[in-house]
Amino acid sequence: MSDSQTPRSGAALEGNVTEEARALRAEAQLHMSTSDDGNLVGRSGRGKKAAVYIALIAFALMYIYPFIVQLSTSFKTDADAVNNPLTLIPNPVTTAAFERIFQTDYPLWFTNSVIVTLLVTAGRVFFNSLAGYALARLKFAGRDAVFTAILAVLAVPGIVLLIPKFLVLNYLGIYNTYPALFVPLLVDAAGVFIMKQFFESIPPSMEEAARLDGAGTFRTFWSVILPMARPALITLTILSFQGSWNELSHFIIATDDPKLYTLTRGVAGLTSGGLGSGSQFPITMAAALLMTIPTALVFIAFQRYFTQGGNAGADKG
Numbered sequence: 001m002s003d004s005q006t007p008r009s010g011a012a013l014e015g016n017v018t019e020e021a022r023a024l025r026a027e028a029q030l031h032m033s034t035s036d037d038g039n040l041v042g043r044s045g046r047g048k049k050a051a052v053y054i055a056l057i058a059f060a061l062m063y064i065y066p067f068i069v070q071l072s073t074s075f076k077t078d079a080d081a082v083n084n085p086l087t088l089i090p091n092p093v094t095t096a097a098f099e100r101i102f103q104t105d106y107p108l109w110f111t112n113s114v115i116v117t118l119l120v121t122a123g124r125v126f127f128n129s130l131a132g133y134a135l136a137r138l139k140f141a142g143r144d145a146v147f148t149a150i151l152a153v154l155a156v157p158g159i160v161l162l163i164p165k166f167l168v169l170n171y172l173g174i175y176n177t178y179p180a181l182f183v184p185l186l187v188d189a190a191g192v193f194i195m196k197q198f199f200e201s202i203p204p205s206m207e208e209a210a211r212l213d214g215a216g217t218f219r220t221f222w223s224v225i226l227p228m229a230r231p232a233l234i235t236l237t238i239l240s241f242q243g244s245w246n247e248l249s250h251f252i253i254a255t256d257d258p259k260l261y262t263l264t265r266g267v268a269g270l271t272s273g274g275l276g277s278g279s280q281f282p283i284t285m286a287a288a289l290l291m292t293i294p295t296a297l298v299f300i301a302f303q304r305y306f307t308q309g310g311n312a313g314a315d316k317g
Contacts (some may be wrong), residue, residue: 075097123185127187128194132193176256
């Protein structure tokens, strides 16, 4: 009886071992296929990332290359700049263009630009903040209409307003004066919009606490709300500085007195043959290079705050 059962139990045991081996083999094959699929997905993701980086590097080079050409040309001679305009290595290297620049009215233009830019930047930060706070918090008749009008101004090309600006400057009797250079630029619609959006993102409870302590509207704005708007203020400062420093069209219609020329007006004269005959490419590029440095330094110094301010109020808007 026991002898007959022994072969049967051995066969059953062998069958169980075979089934277990098949199960293990199937599991191993499944694991291998899953691993291959994961590797394919990983390789595909890395390929897409590499393509994105290559595209970004290509676009960066497209934007940086003209600036490098400008830097190289400013250290070239006139002949080298004409014969090899796109080469990046001057032959020979010379600083004659910079020396020639400081023999012109460039220092005067630079001084005028600094004065106008500082006045416009300070004015825009103050007045745009006041207007933005009023539109965001104060209740008055026609508030929505005023904000709609500001948005409409953003859609008007600046070139359309040049003749009306010129007529107003003449009517007020400030043409060819310093006020004509900066007074019309003290407020801009974009700055009001930025500040309004940021102020709306600040909880009203902050102002309620200040009013309970007896603070008036301006005191609440100046001492409580404005310090909280630091990212937006820095963004507005950078935009105002760059905009007023690079402004040209307004300065063309505001004055024709060479003593009131700013850098943009003076450099524009250089590019149009203000130094006499010849291409004068090195001098023009050197002047533009020096003009670019202040705005680049300001942006680099406050880039982090600029990004924060640009994103401020995005959820609210």
